Amino acid sequence: MLYSLVLATFCFSSISFADTFGSGANIFTIDFVKIGDPGNPDDTGTTGLYHTVAGGVDYEYRIGKYEIS
Numbered sequence: 001m002l003y004s005l006v007l008a009t010f011c012f013s014s015i016s017f018a019d020t021f022g023s024g025a026n027i028f029t030i031d032f033v034k035i036g037d038p039g040n041p042d043d044t045g046t047t048g049l050y051h052t053v054a055g056g057v058d059y060e061y062r063i064g065k066y067e068i069s
Contacts, residue, residue, distance in 0.1 A: 036060035
């Protein structure tokens with residue numbers, strides 16, 4: 001629940017970008033938001049008994065603002 005709230009807050013506070021796809025009668029747009037924190041360090045913490053390593057992401061990417069089914 002908290003994860004969803006944080007993700008929703010992040011997504012809706014970000015600037016969204018719409019890309020247009022198709023042509024003629026089949027044209028549509030999809031809203032995207034930027035995700036990322038270029039230059040963030042790797043996370044090398046521990047969770048309970050397990051040592052976890054999650055790599056840093058050195059780039060930004062875009063993800064769809066809304067679910068498409």
